Amino acid sequence: MFVGHFGAALLAKKATPRLSLGTLFVACQWLDLVWPVLVLAGVEHVRVEPGVAKFNPFAFDDYPWSHSLGMTVVWALAAGGVALLWKRTMTEAVVLGGLVMSHWVLDYVTHVPDLPLWFGHGPKVGLGLWQSVWATIAVELAIFGSGIFAFARTTTAKTPRSRWRFWCLIFFLTLVYLASAFGPQPSADTPAAAIAGPALFMWLLVFWAWWADRRNVVLDAREPTGV
Numbered sequence: 373m374f375v376g377h378f379g380a381a382l383l384a385k386k387a388t389p390r391l392s393l394g395t396l397f398v399a400c401q402w403l404d405l406v407w408p409v410l411v412l413a414g415v416e417h418v419r420v421e422p423g424v425a426k427f428n429p430f431a432f433d434d435y436p437w438s439h440s441l442g443m444t445v446v447w448a449l450a451a452g453g454v455a456l457l458w459k460r461t462m463t464e465a466v467v468l469g470g471l472v473m474s475h476w477v478l479d480y481v482t483h484v485p486d487l488p489l490w491f492g493h494g495p496k497v498g499l500g501l502w503q504s505v506w507a508t509i510a511v512e513l514a515i516f517g518s519g520i521f522a523f524a525r526t527t528t529a530k531t532p533r534s535r536w537r538f539w540c541l542i543f544f545l546t547l548v549y550l551a552s553a554f555g556p557q558p559s560a561d562t563p564a565a566a567i568a569g570p571a572l573f574m575w576l577l578v579f580w581a582w583w584a585d586r587r588n589v590v591l592d593a594r595e596p597t598g599v
């Protein structure tokens with residue numbers, strides 16, 4: 373899943389208006405932020421296997437640190453703990469921890485059974501929405517669209533420029549998503565580094581989201597959004 377994760381972060385803004393969209397992006401995409409780093413370090417492994425799923429040809433051979441259920445719980449508790457120390461409110465801790473967890477749940481719905489529960493050779497799970505391109509797109513765009521709608525009703529831009537930053541981000545995410553769905557697929561001999569390397573751009577999206585939300589005002593409270 374790609375834009376569906378960002379949809380979850382956009383939805384979360386209403387519950388935690390003091391948190392920047394950049395922080396919410398870190399939480400919803402934490403597993404995919406650490407994954408390319410671990411693949412490039414040789415800790416986790418991925419390869420291209422044409423036909424493994426209709427939506428994309430990536431075979432996630434092992435990624436327990438970034439994507440096992442057990443480690444996701446650990447990451448989620450850590451995110452909640454950091455939020456509690458930093459913001460000192462339970463709402464922000466629960467939302468940030470919940471967003472980290474939401475990544476695994478949404479991946480569970482979309483991935484073919486490749487998500488480990490823990491380290492080692494245990495069972496792997498996934499409901500396999502990726503076996504239908506159109507169902508994947510419909511579900512993801514529905515979550516993403518709801519998130520955009522909710523975010524737009526929660527905040528307003530102080531200046532036309534900051535409104536543009538937000539809508540350019542939304543347009544860019546949609547474009548990247550549709551290109552990944554309908555663009556050329558990588559060949560079987562693509563090295564892992566060529567798959568994981570471009571995924572590092574996710575870190576840039578975090579900064580873009582922070583930048584886009586920087587001058588927004590929360591509609592209810594009329595107070596600037598936080599960090």
Ligand SMILES: [Zn+2]
Binds near residue numbers: 373403404475479
């Ligand atoms: Zn993921």
